[in-house]
Amino acid sequence: MALRSVQHDNVREHNRFAVLETMRELHSATRAELARHTALSVPTVTTIVAELSALGVVADGDPAPSAGGRPARQHHLVANARNVLALDLSGRHPRHGTVDLLGSLTEQREATEIELGHGAQGGLLGTLIGWANTRIAAEESAGNPVSALAVAVPGVVDPASGRVRLAPALGWSDEPLGDLLRDATGLPVMLENDVNAVALGELLHGAALGGRNVLYLALGSGVGASLVINGELYRGANGAAGELGYSLLPGLPEAGLDLGDSGPFERHLLGIASDFLVNGEVNLETPGRRASFDQLVEKLRLALHNLACVLDPELIIVAWAADPAGLLARALGQRWVAPLPVNIVAGSLGASAALHGVGHLALDRLTAGLCGLETGEWSGL
């Protein structure tokens, strides 16, 4: 395997990226500050800032207050110079939003039936493409150029190839969604599994802010997990990491172990949960419901305990839309017995987490590309 060497181009690109990332951190910075943070010299920062300004990505702000001498010019990223259109196909209605250069999510809402144009020819894929193009046009006319697409898909996804391996909820199997969208929109496309996207959202803006090793548990219409390892999403050898729903327990029937089925553990848990879900929300107002809740806690406690022993995460996030109060996370935390301390918290982001996460994934590649670090023509690769 050819080991990557460093040529001169790479140096500039790398340093451009360092400056850009630092600006994203500091929001607004003088060149002296950028130089300090990147360990570059001021003249170098000057030329890099000039390059980024030429791209329209950076602009000058108000002069900084003088610190006893000539006041410094401040520079900041132009938030909407580039945007990512993020789509989330996991809910009953698809959602969309835009992530700007600063990583903040603006304008996120569900698609209306009209926008989707249900019943149009082309099936779901055709609908999706039409919707995406509509949204792109809308953003552009609002002055927000869209430079990339990001899609959270409920299923097994291979982000490298841009293929959806299996998404039963959408009726897809081995669909080259990334290439289709790229060809239809002319934009690079990033795909990611929806649970992974939510976990990433929590990592970047939510409960797991800045975490290095996080186990994210998602309850909802299914049971899934995501792993953040060394600060990065872990996808597994087959891109199917986190399929907690296929776990087995002694005595549990070992049926439904094919991808696409809902797994045995998932069915088991959802069955228990159905005892105390009233109108889609956790309701513990009767002793019977409370007993079922305790049973669910106990099953999850064991499963998470066993995972935590092997994974040694610093944080476990439990996200369940039906449990906005975070009862489950609290109950798990109270009963936790383990050789090592683990923080257990409820998910903090609502329906926008997936958009956040997948949008960021695309944004990272977008900014890398801006700096000249070649990222391939993604979806695929």
Add this chain to the structure above:
Amino acid sequence: MALRSVQHDNVREHNRFAVLETMRELHSATRAELARHTALSVPTVTTIVAELSALGVVADGDPAPSAGGRPARQHHLVANARNVLALDLSGRHPRHGTVDLLGSLTEQREATEIELGHGAQGGLLGTLIGWANTRIAAEESAGNPVSALAVAVPGVVDPASGRVRLAPALGWSDEPLGDLLRDATGLPVMLENDVNAVALGELLHGAALGGRNVLYLALGSGVGASLVINGELYRGANGAAGELGYSLLPGLPEAGLDLGDSGPFERHLLGIASDFLVNGEVNLETPGRRASFDQLVEKLRLALHNLACVLDPELIIVAWAADPAGLLARALGQRWVAPLPVNIVAGSLGASAALHGVGHLALDRLTAGLCGLETGEWSGL
């Protein structure tokens, strides 16, 4: 967090490292070949090879056969120009070996009582230091300069600080073993957990050769696991990843969940295994023993299944010295039911695996240091 920028020093160091790694891959290479593999130009490779030669790390070999023109000089690493003394404290008797620049393990055997000088003052630590110095002197006088120490420790280790957090088998808790050895020998020291070291050994030279996502299960006097994630050892938030022995099963007593105890699952498994271990080897010659073996397989199958669902490894290695025939791995493979394919194999390296693994860990830092990439004065950091 200051993003690392690239200055010019880094370029040369990085490229030196690229050339060195390429030479380790190719064993013997012309400068043209090195240039191709590293994407550097021939003149650059020339100067780098000259630098490495000056360090004594690289030497000229036989000229390559002519390919129609002037024959090229070949260059190769001088295997014993630098060596790592690897120590393995996990067995009843400590073992040692040396890993040379090419990564091959030479001369590995157990320490004799005489070498250890049991009964000498200073306890285990003093014995260890004396032994290490004896071995270093022996290697040096044999013409193998020792440039670093690597120690596989049965316990929880923090390689970054060089401290042994907890090693019940050796009676240590929070022992600054790395610093002690470094001060006593004047050499940089690398520590690693023994199971991690074995897993790494399998990854580099054994069953997991080149694996990216591997789950390594070690049975022996205890039950432990190691994870290789994205081609690298994963240590967890507290450096305690892989503590499979603390797993819980429904009905299993939840005692012994403190670090230092042998965990509930570990005790459970070892209890079952004791039914069919004869003279420390798996023996299935009676129906009763076979039934116990099946029971063990079943317990492990569920535990590994649940881990595999979440981790999605490509390979699971089952290593058990008492089972040289690999019966356990085969039985697990036969009964495996899972949504995704996993390869289950027996460990292929014997007692030398830990030396291999931990030696390589030190070797990697050693070569990086040779190239000028500052690695800190390890143990710690």
Add this chain to the structure above:
DNA sequence: TACTTTAGTAAAAGCCGTTTATAAACACCG
């Protein structure tokens, strides 16, 4: 022996980042 091919080397050129010097813009102080 003459020609071709591949390897090695030396010099020139190009890129980058840093250092140094100088100019510009402001605060503070008398």
Add this chain to the structure above:
DNA sequence: CGGTGTTTATAAACGGCTTTTACTAAAGTA
């Protein structure tokens, strides 16, 4: 209000690294 000191900004010189180019060396081939 003008001088002094401080900080920023810019331009020029410098040094490190790699590549390109040209040339020489050493083999094979006809």
